[in-house]
Every structure is written in C-alpha cells, then in structure tokens.
Amino acid sequence: MRILFKPITPFKIPVDLSPITPDNIDGMDISEVRSLQVMVGSKRRRVDEVFSIEVADEGGEEIDIVFMGDFSRARGIGSKMSRGSITVKGSGGVRVGEYMRGGRIVVEGDVDHWLGMAMRGGSIYVKGSAGSYIGAPPKGSSKGMRGGSIVVDGDVGECIGAYMRDGSIEVRGSVGLFPGLRMLGGTIVVYGDCMGRAGARMRDGRVIILGRVGSVLPSFQIEEVRPSVRGVRERLDGPFYVFQGDLSEDGRGRLFISKPSNPELEIFEKFL
Amino acid sequence: MGKPILIRNGIVYDPMNNIEGEVMDIAVKDGVIVEDIDERGAKIIDASGMLVMPGGVDIHSHIAGSKSNIGRLLRPEDHRRSYEPRTATTYSGVGHSVPSTKVTGYRYARMGYTTVFEAASPPLKQKHTWEELNDIPIIDKAALTVMGNNWFIMDFISQDRIEDAAVYAAWLLKATKGYGIKIVNPGGVEAWGWGGNVFDLDEQVPYFGITPREIVEGLCRVNSILNLPHTIHVHVNRLGMPNNCWVTLRTAHTIRRAFGGGRFLIHITHCQFSGYAGSTWTTLRSGAEYIAKYVNSVDHVTLDIGQVVFTDTTTMTGDGPLEFRLFQSLAGKWANADVEVETGAGVVPVRYSRRSYVGTIQWAVGLELALLVRDPWKVCLTTDHPNGGPFTAYPRVVSWLMSSKARSRVMEKANRRALKYTVLPSIDREYTFTDIAIVTRAAPAKLLGLRRKGHLGVGADADIAIYDLDPRKVDPSSDYRIVRRALRRAAYTIKGGCIVVVKGEVVEDISGRSIWVDVGVPDDKIGELLKEVKPRFEEFYTIKLSNYPVPEDMLIESTPIRVNPSI
Amino acid sequence: MIASSIIEEEAVERTVEDVVCTFCGCCCDDLIVSVKGNRIVDVRNACALGLSKFLHMNENRLLKPKIGRSTSAKDVSLSEAVDVVVDLLKNSCYPLFYGWACTSCEAILLGLDLAEALGGAVDNTSIVCHGPTILAGQELGLITATLGQIKNRADLIIYWGCNPVEAHPRHMARYSVYARGRFIEGRRMRKVVVVDVRRTPTARVADLFIEIKPGYDYEVLSALKMLVRDLDLEVDEVGGVAVSKLEELADMMVEARFGVLFFGTGLTMSRGKDKNVEAAIELVRYLNFKTKFVLIPMRGHFNVTGANEVFTWRTGYPVSVDFSQGYPRYLPGETTAVDILRRGECDLFFVVASDPVSHLPRRAVEHLNNIPVVALDPKITPTVYISDVAIPVAYTGIEVEGSVYRMDTVPLRAKKIVDPPQGILSDVDVLKMILERVGGRM
Known part of the structure; x- marks a missing residue:
C-alpha cells in the first residue's frame, strides 16, 4: 500500500510526525489513518486536519509512505520504524529515522540534525545534505548507532557517527569536525573533505576519508601506507595513510586518509 | 486546610499509640487529628477494608540542593526514560533516579509519604537547598546540615572549645535553617581537598590536628549540649569500601566508650553501604551480622538501611573521595563539586545488577540489617535515595521485608556465589504491618524528634496514608505483590488535613512546611563568637558573613522548632 | 512637586x-x-x-511600556501592554521564551511556568556562552569546586581562553591569583599559567604564557592529555605550540598539589565548542589520578548560572527545554533557541532580561522580523527597539531583591538598594500578571 501525505498548508511550526510510520499504519484502514493524531506545536491535531491524504496504490504487502512537500520543520519522520518504506519528496527536518530498526527511508531534499539517531538497522538515503550528529545517541546517552546504513549525497555537519558501534555511514560530500567521535565500531566513509579531528577519542572502528583532512590529531600515530581499503560496498583505491588511535584513550581505531589528497601528511612517512 | 474529614472504619496501624490493626474512625480538623468532629459538613472517607497509617516519614533522602541538581544535570538519559506530562492539577516533570522538584513531591505523596528529610546540605549552599525544597510540593521537608568537615567546628574541637563549637553549630543551624547535625566521612572530605582521604577513626586529618573519632565525639557532645531533637546523623569513614563494618562498629562504639550512653546517641545512616566484611571487592562479605549483633546489645545506636535495589540509578554524596573511587572502577561519568571550608560532593551513575557478585552482596546486606536487628524502632527504611535506588522503590523493599518468598524470588536470579556468603537465605523473619508502620513512619519520626508526626494520636498533624489493602485478608508473606501494589499508589493521602492523593493520583497541589530547628542560644553568646570568627570567616570563605545566612522569608511556610540548649 | x-x-x-x-x-x-x-x-x-x-543604570532607561516597533512605537499603560501580550500568547502555538541572564531565580521559575502552561520552548543565554560547558558536563560530568577551594588551596592556576583582567576584573584578587587563604598566602605561593590565542593583559601576570593558534584548543588539550598520561607524542609542535612547552605545562600540572583550570568563551566558543570542554574535563580526570585538579567555567552574565540551576531543578535539563508535548524535552540542535529561530519554527518570541538581537547569530535574528516579539527589560536595548511590546522592569539586585548564583554555583541573595522608578514593577510581578491571565497556576 502506498499512501501520500501532502500538507494542506506549509508548516510554520514544528510538527511531530513520529506516529506516521509503516509500523503504526499497518493493519489500519484509511479512515483510521486519517484519525491518527500528531502534535503541531503544542496542539494535538488529527492527521487529516494537517494533511491531504491519498492512497496511491492499494496493492502490495509492504507499506510505503510518501511525504510530499517541505518537511524541514518536521520531527521524527520514520521514528522507531522496523519495516516498509518512507519517501520524503522534499526536505526532512530533525531526527529523521531516529531509533530505526528496519525498512528504508529516502529523503530527496536535505535533512537537519540527528539523522538516524541511535539507529539499530535499516537504511537511510538522503539525496541532499544533512546536519550534525548523524547516527549519534541523544545527549547524555552513550548508546550510538548499532546497525544499518546511512548514505548522504551532500555535505554533513559535525560529530557524525558519535558512539557508533556497528553499521555504516557514507558521505559523498564533505564533513565537519569530529567524524567518528568516541566511535566503538562500524565504518564511516567520507568521499569529500573533512574539517578535521577525525576519530577523536575513538576506541575502535574505521573512518575512511578520501578528500582533504588538513590535520590529524596528535593522539594518532601512523602505522602504514596501504594501496587500497575495503569500503562499505566497494574497494576504495588509495593509497591511504593508516593511523591508529585515539591513543589518549587507549583506542585501537583506524583512520584511513587518502595520500594523494593530503600531500602535507608526508612528514609522517619518516616513522614508517 | 479544607473541611473536616472523618475516616471511617479504617484498619489502623499506629505503633506509637499501640494500635495494631484496630478498626476505628479518625477525625481531622484544622490540619490536625482530633477526638471527634461534627459529621455534618465533614468529608467522609469510607476506609472499611483499608489499611490506615500515619503519613510516611523519610529520614534520609537526597531530594534537593546542589548535589541533586548536579545529578539531574548529569543524566538527561535518566530523564528521557521517565517523564510525567502536565495535568489539570499537576506540573510536568522528569527523572527516574533524580526526579525534578515537582514530581519528587507528587511521587512521595502518591506512596503516602508526607515528610521527607534532605540528608545533607552544605551551609554555604543551603539557600540553594531551600529554593529547591520550596519548589517540591505537598510534603513537609527539612534539611540536615553538614558539619563533619567544617573548618571552624574542627578547629574548635581540636582546641577543646566544645562550648564554642556548640554555639557555632547552633548558629549554623539557625543561619541555614537546618534541622540537625550531619557528619559525612568525618575528616575524609577535608582530606579530599588535597585529593586524599581518611580511612579510619584514629587517622589524622591533614593540617587540622584532629581525628574522625574526635570529630564524631565532639559533635555528639555538641548535639547533647544543644538538646537537638535528632541525634548526630553519621555517614562513617570508609563508606562503600570492603571491610568497613569494623569502622562502623568502632564509630558507634566510640560514643558509648566516651559517654557511656544516656543522652549520647548516634544514628548510622545508610548502614548497608558501611556494612561490608571481606578485604577486597572479590572477597566481599556481608558484615550485617556483626553490626546487628552490636546494635541488639546496646541502646545508643539507630540506623537506616540504605537498601540497594536492582536498577539504574545515580549515586550522590558529600563524600567526594568515595565518588572518585567509584569513578575509578566504573570509568563512566563523574562529577565532583568541592565546597570551600565545609565539605565536598560527588555524583556517579551506577547500575546495580542482580547478576553481579557485589550487587547481590549489597542487596543482601541491607535486608539482613533490617531483619537481624530485633527492635524495629532502631531501624528506618531508606534506599538513601538515589544512592541505593530511587525512593519510588520503597514498596518493593517493603515486600522483601514482609515476605521471604519475595526475597527468594529475587535470590533465584541473583548471583549464586554471593548468596553463599550471606545469611539472608536462612533468615525467615518477616515484618508485620506494625513493623512496617514502625520503620517507615513511627521510628523515623521518633528519631527525628518530630512529636506531631509518625502517629495518629489526638493533636498529631493530620498526615495520613490510606492504602487499598485489607490486612485481615491479605497475607503479605504470600501476597506480597498485592502489598507492593497497594503501597505504590495510596488510596488516599491526607497531608495537613488536606486530601492530596486519591487512588494514586494527585488531586491537590499544595505546598508543605519548611521545618527547622531554632536553637535558643542567647544572641549575645552567638554575637560574641561571631565577632571572633568574622575575620577568619572572611579569610577562608569567598562571601561575606552577612550574606551567609538563609533569610527566613525565603522559606515557604517556615516552621521553626524551638529547642532550649543547656548553655 | x-x-x-x-x-x-x-x-x-x-x-x-x-x-x-x-x-x-x-x-x-x-x-x-x-x-x-x-x-x-x-x-x-x-x-x-x-x-x-x-x-549609569538610569541611562537609556525604558520608562514606559510601549507597543509597536521602532519608529511607530507608542507609549501605553502597563495594563494595556499586558492585555496585548496575553492576546499574543493565547494565539500562539509554539512560543519561545528566551533570556534570563540578568534576573532573579524567582523570575526564571515563573518563566518556566509560563512556557509549560503554553506548551512552548524556553531557553537561556548560556547557549551563546557556556552552553558547551553544560553539554560537556552532561557527557562526562564537571569536576569542579567553589572558588574558596582555589583561594585556600590552589598552587597552580590556569586561565584558558579567558581574560579576567578585562572581563572579570576582581576575579584574581578576590578568588584566585592574589587571594590569601588558609593554606596559600597569596601570589608567591601560586604559579599562574595563561593559555590564549593572543597576549592578553592577563597573560602579563603569568609565570608561563602559552600562545596557541586560534581554533586549536582541542589539539593542544589532546596533546596535554597524552603527556599527562606519560604517552609519547610524535610531533614537535601542536596548535602552534612547541611540544617542549607543553611538557613544561604538563609537568607543572602533575606537580601541583591543587590545580585549577579556569576557562572562558575562548575555549567554549572556538572551533569544537563542547568537545573542547570535554577534552579539558578528560585532562582533569586523568590529572586527578595523580594529584588534585578541578576546573571552573568563567561564567559571564550576572545570574546566568542561576538560570541553569533553576531550569535543571524544575525540568531536569539546564538549557533548551521544550514543553510542546506537555512535559520537558531536550535535544541540542532541536530544542535550542538558535535552531528554533534558524528554522523559523516559533510563532512568538518572548525575551526577558537579555538582548538577543545583539548576541544571537544573524540567521536566527532574521526570523524575528516575521513573528511578534515581546521584551521585558529595564533598558532600551536593540531587542526592545525591534519588539512589538516592551514592558519596563526594575533592576534585579538594585531595585528588587532576588536569588542569584555565582559562577561556581554558590547561591546569594541580591539586595534591593533603591526603589524602582514610579510605576515600574519587578519582572517577577509582571510575569505573575501575565501568567495569571493566560491561565497558569500560581
């Protein structure tokens, strides 16, 4: 079943869309979907007061939700979902795919912070850019991403993959500071540049950067130069400088930094 | 205060007045319990088949002040797992182990508790404590004042100026609107100012020429000179470390050795945390038997158990070095907050696991203390909230005390090796409803010297808990789940003559009293001493002496208890 | 007359x-x-x-409530102004309450009541100064002490990214470098280190001055952490500082009996923000295995610490609280005032005791052109100038008393010294009037 949700008027204030997921809708008929409630600012509203709803395709076991329009002020799209799919034809807002366990989310525009917050499984694909804290646990917690995959075509913000234990994050654009902060496992691949401090306080896991890095933290030490490295779904050609760290936290994480993109890191080769 | 109330046909447990499960009526007028009232115009509560007890009194709970707030700040993840939305009568709030102010009051009231003592407040930050206590609704509250590492107190004691120490302590209580003398790791927290600690009663406190023994004895004497309603309230040295039950016993015994009993008493708080034998964590054993044996043989010692509950919680104490040790072994979050001249504080989140060896021993020690000390009047039920677990776990603790079956259920899943080293499996004592009424109400009220609390006699404050539980029909030993459930949500809680909770829901959001002790030391005596103290005070502290006291108008419903010292 | x-x-x-x-x-x-x-x-x-x-408190004073922006503003009576504010509040779905730096804790508590009653968001100015300190504290826990501990015991004082000589002029004399306490009798018994991106006036009193490249605090702190843990560094220079100099500092830290790291916005607002503070906390954690060490944030405005305390005890969270779901929620980047404004999400902006137009990022301030703005302030500030309703209030700690918190969370009672100008109430009184009218509990 494929259901289209289109805002009747563009959102001016935050709307919590966490109740509209394939898991919640499964087994409902369309009138029940219409009477679901969402929070608009501090007011509770029926879904059909906010959206025009259309069933595009009755068939199919799987539930496919399509959000049409600008959802940059939405919260929690695909929250805790475990199956089905959600497509956002526009931008996606904060906490897209939080606590996701399975299924698939595609966002055609940009998303804000906390994409895939504390994700457990499933996949997220963002065609635009994303904010900070991708896959990171909410503040105060140390249980980060434990599985699933996130792909962002555009640029992303800071602290992506913080406390990540498993799963993968791929960024085709560039990334802000601290990718892989306090990482414990899993893989982060950045095809563009990184502003710096990659792998800060990481204990384990892999951060691969194909673009420019600028600098490596003093608490990392070079180990070797490798011609290529395994990415998420393909082998990436280097050569790569391989650093180990974060030694200030007795970490054994690996930082793979493209040699051709970072000629100034040549000074580390003397240790090899 | 609302209109008069008549509670009809309740099954009343009021140990202070020797009432054990009698069916009787209780009349309430103008906030107190009265002989009789005119039924016309009165609110009638039909309590037939229900358990009626005085409102609960918590002798030791960290609910407000700098330390609690550090705990709240440290734990957003704790708040996300437990929250209460706003209703027509109540404010919203969050927090599993460190609840925000409003819900703290609501949760106590829902359990039928009406009086709670904040366990440790540093005088310098006592304005903060009172601001938070003011924001906690419904319950009556008071705060114990931390003195065991106070430079002025230590200096006076080491110079043998006990009377001056007493005058200073009296001023501290008056200035901070405190209720009693709290001693936290005497001398040890001062040593933590240098990153150290003091591990035993006769170890020297660096630079002060004094030992913990002298501090405890000195403050016990001060307590007696001032005629304070509560005894000294002691968190002993070496708390939370293996093999500390001997320090606990020595601390308790030093009072008897020095003064031979009489009016010289000591309350050992959260005794579970200082009831360990065995020299290391891996060989940890329960020391509860030794402590219980001693407490049974003397009459100058009382204790609260500080029961551990298997849950995720937040430890917080003025014992800075203890929290540092805990951080060393857990390597998670750790907050520290030293307070100049007076004390320190630390906060570390922990999780007590029944599968863990240490966790199981700790769980057993608390229950053993409660079950092996024969006289329930010497025992108060606490979890040292939130150190052993949040206060919301009290009904669970009650079920363990009342039912050996409930204990066995836990032991089935607990650490086997640990159980081999405890006597708990062999204890078959089960608390009666009277025992429970004693350890949760009557004994704490008596120990705190609260004459109008903890009982239902004429003239007592109308703080009453009514539970939907018929003690004649329910056998707590087998139906412990029914007891637990009933105690979690009182059918009615009446506070100061006002019905605040009905069927476990808060129906009226009122503010409670702020209780403190006004020691009647003559003003000229205090003035004279402060004149001497002022230059040193302003050299050591970073605020002026005149800005130190808590003005009385800061307190909501200020309720001083006047005492006459023998000075 | x-x-x-x-x-x-x-x-x-x-x-x-x-x-x-x-x-x-x-x-x-x-x-x-x-x-x-x-x-x-x-x-x-x-x-x-x-x-x-x-x-100069009476210069530029706002003396009459006003309605209307900038040049079209007209003076009105207090009750008229309150009527308008109440109407605006009742018609909003997601108001944002912001400020609280220069007022009393009593007023802040009323602000939280108001936000809760209306299901809005509420934030304080610490997000633009020491918010990162708080975020880091939630991650690791602050290791701190009251200033008297420094006065009485500290033999090593480090000022990192702060300039007390100009920003907290009496700090060194009253609480740290020059203060005399029980165990330390003044300057000669203390060592002073200043770490900054330029040679500030504070650097002149230092025994050791370390000049780092702007934005490299995190790297330098990581390197220090390595050195304090006796781990080797393979580089000669970190963040523009020779490793030999860092070794000198690390030795001083380890050898101190009681060390303190005071840090300011130079650390919290430079590249890396809260992660910089986390690095500082971790350094201090390791130092505590060897000696006694604490860190203290150099909080700026008067009672901004109090705002954090009040927020925390009432809602569990120190900043950026959202009540839209009926209970307090908090997530930096979602419920933070700057982000709410940047995304243009609130439909009313209510400012008390602060001047966000001057200190918030431009992208955030732009949204204020689209929504009603209400301000309570004693003075005519840029925020008052652009607000639709402005109500004058008395100065806390000069014209009304109130509870405040020092940078090290020591509570104090601020006094009333003189009466406020005729007809001007405290912000507590004004907030109470508004709260009562929007149906909040008192």
Whole structure:
C-alpha cells in the first residue's frame, strides 16, 4: 500500500510526525489513518486536519509512505520504524529515522540534525545534505548507532557517527569536525573533505576519508601506507595513510586518509 | 486546610499509640487529628477494608540542593526514560533516579509519604537547598546540615572549645535553617581537598590536628549540649569500601566508650553501604551480622538501611573521595563539586545488577540489617535515595521485608556465589504491618524528634496514608505483590488535613512546611563568637558573613522548632 | 512637586553594605553602596564594570511600556501592554521564551511556568556562552569546586581562553591569583599559567604564557592529555605550540598539589565548542589520578548560572527545554533557541532580561522580523527597539531583591538598594500578571 501525505498548508511550526510510520499504519484502514493524531506545536491535531491524504496504490504487502512537500520543520519522520518504506519528496527536518530498526527511508531534499539517531538497522538515503550528529545517541546517552546504513549525497555537519558501534555511514560530500567521535565500531566513509579531528577519542572502528583532512590529531600515530581499503560496498583505491588511535584513550581505531589528497601528511612517512 | 474529614472504619496501624490493626474512625480538623468532629459538613472517607497509617516519614533522602541538581544535570538519559506530562492539577516533570522538584513531591505523596528529610546540605549552599525544597510540593521537608568537615567546628574541637563549637553549630543551624547535625566521612572530605582521604577513626586529618573519632565525639557532645531533637546523623569513614563494618562498629562504639550512653546517641545512616566484611571487592562479605549483633546489645545506636535495589540509578554524596573511587572502577561519568571550608560532593551513575557478585552482596546486606536487628524502632527504611535506588522503590523493599518468598524470588536470579556468603537465605523473619508502620513512619519520626508526626494520636498533624489493602485478608508473606501494589499508589493521602492523593493520583497541589530547628542560644553568646570568627570567616570563605545566612522569608511556610540548649 | 525634590536633595546619605554586584558571574558580595534619596551616588569596592552598571543604570532607561516597533512605537499603560501580550500568547502555538541572564531565580521559575502552561520552548543565554560547558558536563560530568577551594588551596592556576583582567576584573584578587587563604598566602605561593590565542593583559601576570593558534584548543588539550598520561607524542609542535612547552605545562600540572583550570568563551566558543570542554574535563580526570585538579567555567552574565540551576531543578535539563508535548524535552540542535529561530519554527518570541538581537547569530535574528516579539527589560536595548511590546522592569539586585548564583554555583541573595522608578514593577510581578491571565497556576 502506498499512501501520500501532502500538507494542506506549509508548516510554520514544528510538527511531530513520529506516529506516521509503516509500523503504526499497518493493519489500519484509511479512515483510521486519517484519525491518527500528531502534535503541531503544542496542539494535538488529527492527521487529516494537517494533511491531504491519498492512497496511491492499494496493492502490495509492504507499506510505503510518501511525504510530499517541505518537511524541514518536521520531527521524527520514520521514528522507531522496523519495516516498509518512507519517501520524503522534499526536505526532512530533525531526527529523521531516529531509533530505526528496519525498512528504508529516502529523503530527496536535505535533512537537519540527528539523522538516524541511535539507529539499530535499516537504511537511510538522503539525496541532499544533512546536519550534525548523524547516527549519534541523544545527549547524555552513550548508546550510538548499532546497525544499518546511512548514505548522504551532500555535505554533513559535525560529530557524525558519535558512539557508533556497528553499521555504516557514507558521505559523498564533505564533513565537519569530529567524524567518528568516541566511535566503538562500524565504518564511516567520507568521499569529500573533512574539517578535521577525525576519530577523536575513538576506541575502535574505521573512518575512511578520501578528500582533504588538513590535520590529524596528535593522539594518532601512523602505522602504514596501504594501496587500497575495503569500503562499505566497494574497494576504495588509495593509497591511504593508516593511523591508529585515539591513543589518549587507549583506542585501537583506524583512520584511513587518502595520500594523494593530503600531500602535507608526508612528514609522517619518516616513522614508517 | 479544607473541611473536616472523618475516616471511617479504617484498619489502623499506629505503633506509637499501640494500635495494631484496630478498626476505628479518625477525625481531622484544622490540619490536625482530633477526638471527634461534627459529621455534618465533614468529608467522609469510607476506609472499611483499608489499611490506615500515619503519613510516611523519610529520614534520609537526597531530594534537593546542589548535589541533586548536579545529578539531574548529569543524566538527561535518566530523564528521557521517565517523564510525567502536565495535568489539570499537576506540573510536568522528569527523572527516574533524580526526579525534578515537582514530581519528587507528587511521587512521595502518591506512596503516602508526607515528610521527607534532605540528608545533607552544605551551609554555604543551603539557600540553594531551600529554593529547591520550596519548589517540591505537598510534603513537609527539612534539611540536615553538614558539619563533619567544617573548618571552624574542627578547629574548635581540636582546641577543646566544645562550648564554642556548640554555639557555632547552633548558629549554623539557625543561619541555614537546618534541622540537625550531619557528619559525612568525618575528616575524609577535608582530606579530599588535597585529593586524599581518611580511612579510619584514629587517622589524622591533614593540617587540622584532629581525628574522625574526635570529630564524631565532639559533635555528639555538641548535639547533647544543644538538646537537638535528632541525634548526630553519621555517614562513617570508609563508606562503600570492603571491610568497613569494623569502622562502623568502632564509630558507634566510640560514643558509648566516651559517654557511656544516656543522652549520647548516634544514628548510622545508610548502614548497608558501611556494612561490608571481606578485604577486597572479590572477597566481599556481608558484615550485617556483626553490626546487628552490636546494635541488639546496646541502646545508643539507630540506623537506616540504605537498601540497594536492582536498577539504574545515580549515586550522590558529600563524600567526594568515595565518588572518585567509584569513578575509578566504573570509568563512566563523574562529577565532583568541592565546597570551600565545609565539605565536598560527588555524583556517579551506577547500575546495580542482580547478576553481579557485589550487587547481590549489597542487596543482601541491607535486608539482613533490617531483619537481624530485633527492635524495629532502631531501624528506618531508606534506599538513601538515589544512592541505593530511587525512593519510588520503597514498596518493593517493603515486600522483601514482609515476605521471604519475595526475597527468594529475587535470590533465584541473583548471583549464586554471593548468596553463599550471606545469611539472608536462612533468615525467615518477616515484618508485620506494625513493623512496617514502625520503620517507615513511627521510628523515623521518633528519631527525628518530630512529636506531631509518625502517629495518629489526638493533636498529631493530620498526615495520613490510606492504602487499598485489607490486612485481615491479605497475607503479605504470600501476597506480597498485592502489598507492593497497594503501597505504590495510596488510596488516599491526607497531608495537613488536606486530601492530596486519591487512588494514586494527585488531586491537590499544595505546598508543605519548611521545618527547622531554632536553637535558643542567647544572641549575645552567638554575637560574641561571631565577632571572633568574622575575620577568619572572611579569610577562608569567598562571601561575606552577612550574606551567609538563609533569610527566613525565603522559606515557604517556615516552621521553626524551638529547642532550649543547656548553655 | 517642588517640595519633594528639595527633600530629596537634603536627604541624608545612607550606605548599604555587603551588596552583591550584578554585573558579571563573580557576583562579588562586598560592595558598599552610598545612596542619596533614591539615587546611588557611589559604589566602593566595585570594579570599573560593576561601578558603571550601578552609576549609569538610569541611562537609556525604558520608562514606559510601549507597543509597536521602532519608529511607530507608542507609549501605553502597563495594563494595556499586558492585555496585548496575553492576546499574543493565547494565539500562539509554539512560543519561545528566551533570556534570563540578568534576573532573579524567582523570575526564571515563573518563566518556566509560563512556557509549560503554553506548551512552548524556553531557553537561556548560556547557549551563546557556556552552553558547551553544560553539554560537556552532561557527557562526562564537571569536576569542579567553589572558588574558596582555589583561594585556600590552589598552587597552580590556569586561565584558558579567558581574560579576567578585562572581563572579570576582581576575579584574581578576590578568588584566585592574589587571594590569601588558609593554606596559600597569596601570589608567591601560586604559579599562574595563561593559555590564549593572543597576549592578553592577563597573560602579563603569568609565570608561563602559552600562545596557541586560534581554533586549536582541542589539539593542544589532546596533546596535554597524552603527556599527562606519560604517552609519547610524535610531533614537535601542536596548535602552534612547541611540544617542549607543553611538557613544561604538563609537568607543572602533575606537580601541583591543587590545580585549577579556569576557562572562558575562548575555549567554549572556538572551533569544537563542547568537545573542547570535554577534552579539558578528560585532562582533569586523568590529572586527578595523580594529584588534585578541578576546573571552573568563567561564567559571564550576572545570574546566568542561576538560570541553569533553576531550569535543571524544575525540568531536569539546564538549557533548551521544550514543553510542546506537555512535559520537558531536550535535544541540542532541536530544542535550542538558535535552531528554533534558524528554522523559523516559533510563532512568538518572548525575551526577558537579555538582548538577543545583539548576541544571537544573524540567521536566527532574521526570523524575528516575521513573528511578534515581546521584551521585558529595564533598558532600551536593540531587542526592545525591534519588539512589538516592551514592558519596563526594575533592576534585579538594585531595585528588587532576588536569588542569584555565582559562577561556581554558590547561591546569594541580591539586595534591593533603591526603589524602582514610579510605576515600574519587578519582572517577577509582571510575569505573575501575565501568567495569571493566560491561565497558569500560581
């Protein structure tokens, strides 16, 4: 079943869309979907007061939700979902795919912070850019991403993959500071540049950067130069400088930094 | 205060007045319990088949002040797992182990508790404590004042100026609107100012020429000179470390050795945390038997158990070095907050696991203390909230005390090796409803010297808990789940003559009293001493002496208890 | 009228002692204020900043409530202004309450009541100064002490990314470098280190000055962490500082009996923000395995610490609280005022005791052109200028008393010294009026 949700008027204030997921809708008929409630600012509203709803395709076991329009002020799209799919034809807002366990989310525009917050499984694909804290646990917690995959075509913000234990994050654009902060496992691949401090306080896991890095933290030490490295779904050609760290936290994480993109890191080769 | 109330046909447990499960009526007028009232115009509560007890009194709970707030700040993840939305009568709030102010009051009231003592407040930050206590609704509250590492107190004691120490302590209580003398790791927290600690009663406190023994004895004497309603309230040295039950016993015994009993008493708080034998964590054993044996043989010692509950919680104490040790072994979050001249504080989140060896021993020690000390009047039920677990776990603790079956259920899943080293499996004592009424109400009220609390006699404050539980029909030993459930949500809680909770829901959001002790030391005596103290005070502290006291108008419903010292 | 002004001229001078200064987070409580009639004529013991606040408080004063923006503003009565505010609030779905730096804890608590009653969001100014300190504290826990511990014990004092000589002028004399305490008798028994991106006036009093490249605090702290843990560094220079110099600093830290790291916005607001503070906390954690070490944030505005305390005890969270779901929620980047404004999500902006137009990022301030703005302030600030309704209030700690917190969370009572101008109420009173009208509980 494929259901289209289109805002009747563009959102001016935050709307919590966490109740509209394939898991919640499964087994409902369309009138029940219409009477679901969402929070608009501090007011509770029926879904059909906010959206025009259309069933595009009755068939199919799987539930496919399509959000049409600008959802940059939405919260929690695909929250805790475990199956089905959600497509956002526009931008996606904060906490897209939080606590996701399975299924698939595609966002055609940009998303804000906390994409895939504390994700457990499933996949997220963002065609635009994303904010900070991708896959990171909410503040105060140390249980980060434990599985699933996130792909962002555009640029992303800071602290992506913080406390990540498993799963993968791929960024085709560039990334802000601290990718892989306090990482414990899993893989982060950045095809563009990184502003710096990659792998800060990481204990384990892999951060691969194909673009420019600028600098490596003093608490990392070079180990070797490798011609290529395994990415998420393909082998990436280097050569790569391989650093180990974060030694200030007795970490054994690996930082793979493209040699051709970072000629100034040549000074580390003397240790090899 | 609302209109008069008549509670009809309740099954009343009021140990202070020797009432054990009698069916009787209780009349309430103008906030107190009265002989009789005119039924016309009165609110009638039909309590037939229900358990009626005085409102609960918590002798030791960290609910407000700098330390609690550090705990709240440290734990957003704790708040996300437990929250209460706003209703027509109540404010919203969050927090599993460190609840925000409003819900703290609501949760106590829902359990039928009406009086709670904040366990440790540093005088310098006592304005903060009172601001938070003011924001906690419904319950009556008071705060114990931390003195065991106070430079002025230590200096006076080491110079043998006990009377001056007493005058200073009296001023501290008056200035901070405190209720009693709290001693936290005497001398040890001062040593933590240098990153150290003091591990035993006769170890020297660096630079002060004094030992913990002298501090405890000195403050016990001060307590007696001032005629304070509560005894000294002691968190002993070496708390939370293996093999500390001997320090606990020595601390308790030093009072008897020095003064031979009489009016010289000591309350050992959260005794579970200082009831360990065995020299290391891996060989940890329960020391509860030794402590219980001693407490049974003397009459100058009382204790609260500080029961551990298997849950995720937040430890917080003025014992800075203890929290540092805990951080060393857990390597998670750790907050520290030293307070100049007076004390320190630390906060570390922990999780007590029944599968863990240490966790199981700790769980057993608390229950053993409660079950092996024969006289329930010497025992108060606490979890040292939130150190052993949040206060919301009290009904669970009650079920363990009342039912050996409930204990066995836990032991089935607990650490086997640990159980081999405890006597708990062999204890078959089960608390009666009277025992429970004693350890949760009557004994704490008596120990705190609260004459109008903890009982239902004429003239007592109308703080009453009514539970939907018929003690004649329910056998707590087998139906412990029914007891637990009933105690979690009182059918009615009446506070100061006002019905605040009905069927476990808060129906009226009122503010409670702020209780403190006004020691009647003559003003000229205090003035004279402060004149001497002022230059040193302003050299050591970073605020002026005149800005130190808590003005009385800061307190909501200020309720001083006047005492006459023998000075 | 004439007679009364003559009486004022002849009025006897009175002095108020031990006054708490309302300027910065030092909250010095030893000011002696001289008053003639209802006018402050002199303040002793205060620094230049504090003195100027007391003496010039009536300059640029907002004296009448106003409705309408900038040039189209017109004066109205208090009750008219409150009517308009209440209407605006009742018609909003997601109001944002912001500010709370220069007012009392009592007022802040009412602000939280208001936000809760209306299901809005509420935030304080610490997000633009020491918010990162708080975020880091939630991650690791602060290891701190009251300033008296420093005064009495600290033999090593580090100022990192802060300039007390200019920003907290009495800090060094009262609480740290020059203060005399029980175990430390002043400057000669202490070592002072300054770490900054330029040679500030504070650097002049330092025994060791370390100049780092702007934005490299995190790298330098990581390197120090390695050195303190006796781990080897393979580079010669970190963040523009020779490793040998860092080794010197690491040795000083380890050898100190009681060390303190004071840090300011130079650390919290530079590249990396809260992660910089986390690195500092981790360094101090490791130092505590070897000696005694604490860190203390150099909080800026008067009672911004109090705002964090009040937020925390009432809602569990120190900043950026959202009540839209009926209970407190918090997530930096979602419920933070800057992000709410940046995304243009709130439909009303209510400011108390702060000037966000001057200190919030431009992208955030732009949204204020689209929504109603309400301001409570004693002065005509840029925010008051662009607000749709502005209500004058009395100065906390000068014209009304109230509870405040010093930078090290020591609570103090700020005093009332003079009466506010005719017809001007405290922010507590104004907030109470509004709260009552929007149906909040009192």
